Amino acid sequence: MSSSTHKVNIENIGKEQTLETRASVLDASRKKIISRSHALRENLNDSNSLRHLASKLRLHALNHLPHFLEEAEKNLTENGIQVHWASDGEEARKIIGELCKKADVKIISKSKSMVTEEIELNPYLESLGFEPVETDLGEFVVQISDDHPTHIVTPIIHINGKQVAQIFEKEGLGEYTEDPEILTGYARRHLRKVFREAGVGITGANFVVADTGRFVTVSNEGNLRFCANAPKLHIAITGIEKVVASEDQMAVLLNLLARSSTGQNLTVYTQFFSGPKKENEADGPEESHLIFIDNGRTNLLGGDYHEMLQCIRCGACLNVCPVYRSVTGRGYDSVYPGPMGAVFSPLLGGEESMKKYSELPKASSLCGACEEVCPVAIPIPKMLLSLRDDLHGKVPPIKGTPSFGPWSYMTSHPALWKASLSTGKTIGWGAAKILPNASLQSWLKSRDLPDWPKQSFRSLWKKRLKTVRKNH
Amino acid sequence: MDDQKTIIFDKIQSALKKGRHEGFIPEAIDPSHLPDLSETLIRQNKSQDPKEIWLRFEKQITDLGDTVKLFPDVSSLCNWLKQYLIENNLNTGVMDSDASEYLGLSPGEFGLSKVYLANIRKTLFESVYGITLVDFAIAETGTLGIVSHQSRSRLTSLTPDVHFAILEQSKIVPDLVDALKLHQKFNKNNSITWITGSSRTADIDGILIQGAHGPKKLFVLVVE
Numbered sequence: 001m002s003s004s005t006h007k008v009n010i011e012n013i014g015k016e017q018t019l020e021t022r023a024s025v026l027d028a029s030r031k032k033i034i035s036r037s038h039a040l041r042e043n044l045n046d047s048n049s050l051r052h053l054a055s056k057l058r059l060h061a062l063n064h065l066p067h068f069l070e071e072a073e074k075n076l077t078e079n080g081i082q083v084h085w086a087s088d089g090e091e092a093r094k095i096i097g098e099l100c101k102k103a104d105v106k107i108i109s110k111s112k113s114m115v116t117e118e119i120e121l122n123p124y125l126e127s128l129g130f131e132p133v134e135t136d137l138g139e140f141v142v143q144i145s146d147d148h149p150t151h152i153v154t155p156i157i158h159i160n161g162k163q164v165a166q167i168f169e170k171e172g173l174g175e176y177t178e179d180p181e182i183l184t185g186y187a188r189r190h191l192r193k194v195f196r197e198a199g200v201g202i203t204g205a206n207f208v209v210a211d212t213g214r215f216v217t218v219s220n221e222g223n224l225r226f227c228a229n230a231p232k233l234h235i236a237i238t239g240i241e242k243v244v245a246s247e248d249q250m251a252v253l254l255n256l257l258a259r260s261s262t263g264q265n266l267t268v269y270t271q272f273f274s275g276p277k278k279e280n281e282a283d284g285p286e287e288s289h290l291i292f293i294d295n296g297r298t299n300l301l302g303g304d305y306h307e308m309l310q311c312i313r314c315g316a317c318l319n320v321c322p323v324y325r326s327v328t329g330r331g332y333d334s335v336y337p338g339p340m341g342a343v344f345s346p347l348l349g350g351e352e353s354m355k356k357y358s359e360l361p362k363a364s365s366l367c368g369a370c371e372e373v374c375p376v377a378i379p380i381p382k383m384l385l386s387l388r389d390d391l392h393g394k395v396p397p398i399k400g401t402p403s404f405g406p407w408s409y410m411t412s413h414p415a416l417w418k419a420s421l422s423t424g425k426t427i428g429w430g431a432a433k434i435l436p437n438a439s440l441q442s443w444l445k446s447r448d449l450p451d452w453p454k455q456s457f458r459s460l461w462k463k464r465l466k467t468v469r470k471n472h
Numbered sequence: 473m474d475d476q477k478t479i480i481f482d483k484i485q486s487a488l489k490k491g492r493h494e495g496f497i498p499e500a501i502d503p504s505h506l507p508d509l510s511e512t513l514i515r516q517n518k519s520q521d522p523k524e525i526w527l528r529f530e531k532q533i534t535d536l537g538d539t540v541k542l543f544p545d546v547s548s549l550c551n552w553l554k555q556y557l558i559e560n561n562l563n564t565g566v567m568d569s570d571a572s573e574y575l576g577l578s579p580g581e582f583g584l585s586k587v588y589l590a591n592i593r594k595t596l597f598e599s600v601y602g603i604t605l606v607d608f609a610i611a612e613t614g615t616l617g618i619v620s621h622q623s624r625s626r627l628t629s630l631t632p633d634v635h636f637a638i639l640e641q642s643k644i645v646p647d648l649v650d651a652l653k654l655h656q657k658f659n660k661n662n663s664i665t666w667i668t669g670s671s672r673t674a675d676i677d678g679i680l681i682q683g684a685h686g687p688k689k690l691f692v693l694v695v696e
Contacts, residue, residue, distance in 0.1 A: 028678045043612075049513055056507045064503035065484050079661055085477040137684060138675040154675060161677040180676040188685055195685070196597055212660040222630055222671040222686025229626040240480065245506055247655055251514055251648040262674070265532070265613040268686070270666035274620070278661055281620045282568075282591065283627070298483035302491025 021158045025150070025328040028157045029319040035263020036316055036373065043265060044255065054252050055377040058310035061245050062301070068210045068243045069292065075213025076290060081275035084291040086237075089119030092293050096121065096202065096235055097128055099289060103233045105130070105199025111224035112136035113204030114152050114313065115237050115293060117335045118348070121202070132202070133194045135223035137187050144171050150329025150337065153261055153315035158328050191223065201227030205238040205273075205290065206313070207253065211246045214274050215290055218257060218267040225269055229284060236273070237291040240298075241309040247272075253312060256375035261314040296348035304386040308343045310376040317370035317380065323363050332360060339370035339380045346387060358395040361387035402439040421456055428452055516612055516647050525611045529644050532614025536669035537682055538690040542641070549693050550575055553636065554583035556691075557601070562634060566590035567603035570623035571638060574605055590628040602632035602687070606639040608654050609692075612647035613668055616692065617654070620663040629667060635687040637667070639694045 040047040061068050073083045086092035100108060108125060110116065110132050122143075125132045134143040138155035142148060145167045149155030156164070161180055169176045174186040203224050205215040215236055217224055228234045244250065258264040277284030300309050318324045318338030329337040334345040334357060342360040346353050361384045370380045410416050429449045432440070491497040519525065533540040543549040557565070565587040572579065572589065579589050588595045590602065604624065608617040616637050620626060629635050645651055655664060671686025682688055 024677075031678055044516055046513065053507070053510070053513060059497075060503075060507050063488070063497050064500065065488065066481055067503040069481075069484075075660075085480055087476050087479045087483075091476055135685065136675075137673050141675070154678075156675055161679075164676050180679045181681050183676055184673060184681045184684060188683070191685060192597070196593075212655075214660065214663075220671065221673050221684035223684070225626075225630050225665070226685060229630075240484070245503075248509065248649070248652045249506075251652050252509070254648060255514075255516065264668075266615060266666065266668040268667065268669050268671055270615075270668070272655070272664040272666075274661055274663045278620075280622050280659070281626075281662060282622055283625050284620065284663070292480070294480045294483065298480070298487050301484060302487035302489075303494075303496055306491060306496055 020160060020163075021328055021330070022326070024160050025157050026325050028154065029325050032154075032262060032319045033316070033373070036260055036319070039259035039263040039265065040256075043259065047256070047259075050252060051256055051375050051377050054256055054375060055307075055310060057245070057249050057252060058312075058376050059307070061243055062241060062306065062309050065240065065243070065301070068245055069240060072208050072210040072213065072243050075210065076208070076215070076275070077213070079213040079275045080278065080288065081213070081215075081273075082287065082289045084289060086291055086293045086295070088295045089293075092119050092237060092291055092295070093121060093124045095291055096237070097124065099233065099235055100125065100130055100200050101128070103200050105231075105233075107194060107198045108132040108200045108202060109194050109198035109223075109227045109231065110134050110139075111201070111203040111219065111227045112139050112155065113202070113237065114335060115204055115239060116202065117149065118295060119237075119293070133191070133198070135191050135194060135227060137184065137221060137223075140187055140191065141167060148330075151315060151318055152313055152336065152338075152340075153318075158330060195223075195226040195230050198227070198231045200233045200235065201229075201231040201285070202235045202237070203227050205236045205242065206257075207244045207250065208238060208242050208290070208292075209244050209247045209250065209272075212272075212274075214247070214272045216244075216250065217271045217273065218254075218269070219271075220264075220268045222269065225271065228271070228273065232286045233289075234276075234285040234287070235289045235291065237293060240292050240294055241311075257312055257314055260316040260373065260375040296350060296353075299347050299350065300344075304390075305343060305347060305383055307378050308340070308347075308380075308383060310378055311340055311344075312376060313340075314375055316373040316375065320369045320373045322365065322367065322369070327363075332357075334360070339364070339384075340378075343380060343383050343387065346391070354391065355395055358391045359398055361391065362398070402437070402443055418458070421458075425452055425456070511649075515649055519646060522641075525644055525646055526641065528646075529609060529611040529614055532611070533669075533690075533692055536614055536690075538670055538692065540692040540694065542694045542696060544696050546575060546695055549638070549695060550577065553603075553693070554585075557585040558583050562601045564588070564595075564599045565601040565603060566595055566599045566625075566628055566632065568605060568621075568624040568628050570621065571603045571605045573623075574638065575603070577603075590625040593627075596625060596627045596631045599632045601634040601636060602628040602630075603636045603638065604629045606637045606692075607643065607658075608651065609639055609644045610646075610648060610651045610666075611644050615651070616667045617651060618665045618667065619658050620665075626663070626665075629665070630671075630686050633683070633687060634689045634691070635667075635670070636691045636693055639692060641694050641696050 084095050122132045134140045151157045165176050206218050207216040258267045275288035324338040336344045345357040366381045606616045607619045670682050670690040671684045672682045673684040674680045
């Protein structure tokens with residue numbers, strides 16, 4: 001079977017947005033939201049109250065962050081996990097680079113971690129001469145096709161099976177096939193060698209439990225377990241906001257996370273890591289490290305956006321958002337797309353990010369679906385409004401936006417407004433149609449203006465009032 | 473390293489202080505005074521009836537696309553296993569040493585199959601099946617709980633294509649709340665892995681494929 005008979009477009013897969021891309025994203029998003037609703041309804045007595053409890057737990061941890069981070073560090077260290085702190089991406093990369101250099105390795109196995117995307121880890125490791133290999137199936141496809149993930153949970157939501165098959169064939173992983181089982185098999189076979197040979201494994205961590213000194217990961221494929229347990233050195237990196245006060249609180253968070261994300265009760269593997277091989281263990285990595293990174297999270301702490309840090313990265317808000325479904329992750333041009341990305345992206349990187357991502361908070365109809373599906377009840381629309389306020393005056397409006405200045409002035413001065421109404425009644429829309437304002441004209445081009453009413457509401461109301469008063 | 477920690481903590485402290493002053497966050501309370509975890513809300517499965525617990529557990533495993541079998545005793549389990557390995561041509565396997573002890577199975581010939589102890593990396597990567605003991609299970613979600621141990625490899629339940637998990641029926645607890653209470657009984661020093669089904673992915677076209685990088689098939693073999 002030659003690939004020429006199955007030509008699908010993968011040439012611009014890293015650059016172009018096509019109808020195919022949008023179809024993939026829409027289909028997958030819908031399916032996940034349906035699964036989510038079903039899972040929450042079928043399995044939880046009261047998922048709504050549970051998520052508000054989850055919100056309370058997350059807020060308690062955030063409101064006392066220094067206390068729980070200290071407790072976590074103490075217990076992690078007691079478990080033999082070496083704890084590091086990185087104020088930003090550059091520091092984090094340095095720490096990881098140094099650890100890998102000391103380990104004297106070539107191949108690094110990586111499991112999916114949005115934080116590592118955030119700090120642009122792979123290019124840095126490659127510049128040092130290492131070979132970092134993404135082992136999550138979706139991230140692997142992204143890596144070998146020189147693309148970027150477009151969803152925080154399902155990285156290749158924008159790519160369909162045929163495209164994956166072409167990519168695999170191009171990279172010599174196996175013959176073109178439309179059977180997803182065979183395609184998965186190609187990746188399994190190829191990556192097994194990586195798991196076996198990698199000297200360092202790098203993963204993220206979904207939660208860090210302060211009272212037991214364990215970090216918790218949730219995954220499905222098994223690659224994370226390989227990355228964390230097979231090599232002699234394991235490095236985990238996570239945001240400072242991921243700390244959880246006590247392990248029994250995990251019942252609440254785990255009951256909500258996978259169900260909100262993919263509709264599963266739990267992901268296949270939920271690991272409570274206590275670090276390296278102990279005396280009473282048969283095996284495990286010789287060294288285990290956990291890096292806590294800030295990288296702008298403190299920008300959100302304690303202010304209007306404090307609650308955004310409750311986020312447990314389920315991706316439900318992406319799946320339900322009409323904007324995300326329309327423009328797909330690619331439209332955001334950020335590591336974090338969708339509603340949560342519209343808040344995080346402008347804020348994590350300071351002034352520069354504010355400018356670069358100033359459009360994101362505006363790209364919302366404030367429908368509130370994101371807040372409805374959030375397992376920790378984050379009021380995202382409220383934050384988008386605050387961001388719009390914060391950005392006002394700091395960044396120029398989007399090119400082509402009609403000027404609302406004159407309109408704003410007119411509608412906030414009642415006498416002027418009334419005058420404009422009677423003028424309008426006299427001369428109709430003719431005036432608007434000849435105004436030499438380019439953006440107004442282009443806006444009018446595809447719109448029919450309504451007929452001017454015979455009587456304004458005000459005069460109608462005045463007449464009514466007169467009649468009512470007369471009859472009393 | 474201390475330098476970085478100080479930078480971060482300074483930022484955190486000043487952000488929280490400002491937040492409290494401006495009313496974004498409430499006044500500081502004793503951090504160790506954690507929010508109440510109401511039992512009625514967080515418990516999803518109130519039934520303590522062993523029969524119901526078993527039925528729920530069985531259903532969950534089956535819904536996951538995996539297999540669960542109940543045996544009256546260890547020897548009937550071993551007989552079934554031997555037969556299954558023959559019928560399905562599973563030639564080489566690994567087992568944890570505590571599984572070996574529990575089943576009374578010495579490394580070597582097992583019917584027509586060869587089974588080794590899971591303490592050599594090479595054999596782990598070259599085996600088709602793996603046999604492990606399981607410390608506890610959760611009925612609510614069909615989850616197996618494995619605690620890292622002197623007699624076990626972390627990879628036995630991950631590397632081979634088929635995973636045989638041996639569980640005692642009495643070790644099944646109703647829900648996540650109970651499982652996490654059990655965690656307190658184990659040394660916090662030891663890693664704990666929860667396995668809910670065979671490895672899987674839905675990255676390609678959203679189609680669920682069992683057997684991504686971990687086992688393609690999971691057999692939960694339960695002894696009454």
